[in-house]
Amino acid sequence: MSTLKPEVSAKDHVEGGKSASIEIVEFGDYQCPYCGDAFPLIQEIQDTFGDQIKFVFRNFPLQEVHQYALSAALAAEAAALQGKFWEMHDALYENQHRIGDDLFIELAKTIGLDLDKFKKDAVSVEIQQRIDDDFESGIRSGVNGTPSFYVNGTKFDGDASNLYQMLKESTA
Amino acid sequence: MLEKGALAPDFELNATPDQKIKLKDFRGKNVILAFYPADWSPVCSDQMALYNEMLKYFNKYDAQIFGISVDSVWCHLAFSGDRKLHFPLLADFEPKGKVSKAYGVYDEQIGESKRALFVINKEGKIAWNYLSPTAVNPGADGILDALEELSKK
Numbered sequence: 001m002s003t004l005k006p007e008v009s010a011k012d013h014v015e016g017g018k019s020a021s022i023e024i025v026e027f028g029d030y031q032c033p034y035c036g037d038a039f040p041l042i043q044e045i046q047d048t049f050g051d052q053i054k055f056v057f058r059n060f061p062l063q064e065v066h067q068y069a070l071s072a073a074l075a076a077e078a079a080a081l082q083g084k085f086w087e088m089h090d091a092l093y094e095n096q097h098r099i100g101d102d103l104f105i106e107l108a109k110t111i112g113l114d115l116d117k118f119k120k121d122a123v124s125v126e127i128q129q130r131i132d133d134d135f136e137s138g139i140r141s142g143v144n145g146t147p148s149f150y151v152n153g154t155k156f157d158g159d160a161s162n163l164y165q166m167l168k169e170s171t172a
Numbered sequence: 173m174l175e176k177g178a179l180a181p182d183f184e185l186n187a188t189p190d191q192k193i194k195l196k197d198f199r200g201k202n203v204i205l206a207f208y209p210a211d212w213s214p215v216c217s218d219q220m221a222l223y224n225e226m227l228k229y230f231n232k233y234d235a236q237i238f239g240i241s242v243d244s245v246w247c248h249l250a251f252s253g254d255r256k257l258h259f260p261l262l263a264d265f266e267p268k269g270k271v272s273k274a275y276g277v278y279d280e281q282i283g284e285s286k287r288a289l290f291v292i293n294k295e296g297k298i299a300w301n302y303l304s305p306t307a308v309n310p311g312a313d314g315i316l317d318a319l320e321e322l323s324k325k
Contacts, residue, residue, distance in 0.1 A: 145217030
């Protein structure tokens with residue numbers, strides 16, 4: 001059974017209840033259509049379970065398959081430096097069908113980022129390193145495709161709808 | 173399935189229509205053999221696509237990866253081109269499945285290789301193996317753990 005390595009820490013992007021009993025980690029790629037399909041389901045899970053759930057996103061860009069996967073991840077991490085990771089994360093998935101360099105700038109404007117800083121951060125070594133670290137964490141944790149989910153540190157064998165179903169059953 | 177410690181059977185298989193790969197030419201390097209059922213499985217969860225993103229990690233451990241299936245060189249060529257793979261896919265095509273059989277990972281009923289991983293050390297011995305359920309992409313954590321173990325010796 002594959003487990004999450006390293007565990008969720010202060011470095012991670014976390015949404016939801018800090019002391020939630022259920023921790024969900026997604027390894028995702030912004031250009032992956034299956035991750036795009038999972039996005040509204042994750043939102044529904046968050047709406048349904050509220051503070052019972054802590055949701056964490058780690059980058060797993062499949063760069064050889066998806067041309068814009070890395071630049072999208074860079075855009076989200078650059079937004080994070082201005083405290084707007086989740087705004088960018090959500091906007092990227094909502095607009096996945098038109099992913100591309102123009103979209104990143106457009107979204108940066110929409111969510112009100114300092115554009116000069118955003119452009120500079122998006123090409124920084126630190127951010128690139130962070131994405132590499134996430135990717136390596138994914139490999140070490142046994143990620144075998146995107147999206148991959150971990151529930152309380154253990155790899156969940158299924159997609160977002162299976163995850164939703166499992167949560168409904170286990171909290172019923 | 174061949175066990176840990178066994179000498180990895182040598183083979184010579186085509187990587188492209190005019191290039192053959194001999195296992196014994198890779199003595200002195202760690203080798204990863206990834207047997208898989210067939211080319212053209214769905215993209216985001218594709219095992220070969222995952223390994224393709226990981227070549228720099230394999231390099232770090234002085235390891236060369238080969239994918240092996242019973243598909244022909246031409247099929248491999250098309251698949252590899254489509255997915256932009258940067259490592260060789262070997263055709264265990266004629267006699268069909270000969271190498272897969274030698275490693276004990278051939279599914280006689282379906283006529284495809286099973287989904288199996290081997291890490292072969294620099295002396296040509298099997299250092300680690302793993303047989304995955306055919307429908308499940310085994311990821312790469314086991315491979316990296318095995319390579320890390322070898323690098324400590």
